[in-house]
Amino acid sequence: MKTTFDLMRVWAAITGLALAGLYFAGLWAGVTMSATLPMLISGIGGFELMLTAQDIWLKRKRHNG
Numbered sequence: 584m585k586t587t588f589d590l591m592r593v594w595a596a597i598t599g600l601a602l603a604g605l606y607f608a609g610l611w612a613g614v615t616m617s618a619t620l621p622m623l624i625s626g627i628g629g630f631e632l633m634l635t636a637q638d639i640w641l642k643r644k645r646h647n648g
Contacts, residue, residue, distance in 0.1 A: 592631065592634060595630060595631060596627075596631055598627060599624060599627035599628055599631065602620065602623060602627070603624050606621065606624060
């Protein structure tokens with residue numbers, strides 16, 4: 584069973600990928616994009632990277648000691 588936090592991470596990843604796809608599709612189509620969209624994508628990506636690094640760190644710490 585997945586925890587609520589795990590499901591939140593999945594939704595954050597899906598949202599980040601969808602926003603990145605929307606951003607690049609807008610660039611390809613020549614649409615003027617909002618300046619906040621890349622910051623939002625970076626924020627979601629940073630959240631996911633931090634949690635992934637934390638998972639790796641905690642698994643390694645648990646395994647070694």
